[in-house]
Amino acid sequence: MHTVVALALPDAIAFDLATAVETFGRVRLPDGRPAYRVIVAGSAPTVDAGPLRIATGVGLEALERADTIIVPGRNEAAAPVPDGVAEALRAAAAAGTRIASICVGAFVLAEAGLLDGQRATTHWLAADLLARQYPRVVVEPDVLYTDNG
Numbered sequence: 001m002h003t004v005v006a007l008a009l010p011d012a013i014a015f016d017l018a019t020a021v022e023t024f025g026r027v028r029l030p031d032g033r034p035a036y037r038v039i040v041a042g043s044a045p046t047v048d049a050g051p052l053r054i055a056t057g058v059g060l061e062a063l064e065r066a067d068t069i070i071v072p073g074r075n076e077a078a079a080p081v082p083d084g085v086a087e088a089l090r091a092a093a094a095a096g097t098r099i100a101s102i103c104v105g106a107f108v109l110a111e112a113g114l115l116d117g118q119r120a121t122t123h124w125l126a127a128d129l130l131a132r133q134y135p136r137v138v139v140e141p142d143v144l145y146t147d148n149g
Helices: 014-025 060-065 085-094 103-111 124-133
Strands: 002-008 036-042 046-049 052-055 068-071 098-101
Touching: 002 014, 002 060, 014 036, 014 052, 014 068, 036 060, 060 085, 068 085, 068 103, 085 098, 085 103, 098 103, 103 124
Parallel strands: 002 036, 002 068, 068 098
Antiparallel strands: 046 052
16 A cells, blocks of 8 residues: 655644645545555654644654655744754655655755755745745746656
């Protein structure tokens, strides 16, 4: 079964996190079985998500067994990335794991160096900041999605 890991970081946008969980978690195969195993992993056992607190249950080690990793946005787009997150994302990418971000989650991928030389987009209010902070990223502010393979 394809494993999708939604990465909960401090100050996660709850809507972004829930979107990943609900989108993949509700898909059923024709026989009714779940199409995806969805795991919420965190940089800490409990992370704040705006007014909510998310108990993750698993840590960054879950990224090692993911087929797809979804990085939700954070309320402060340019907030420092917690220790170990960039390294875990780089290791997953090197292993061939598919990695995507939602909205300003692109900042986490950029911090990990995964967007260097790649096309990327983010929320229109943060596009200039992404381009300034990560000049190696080809920021496309006027598109909703980018796909780098």
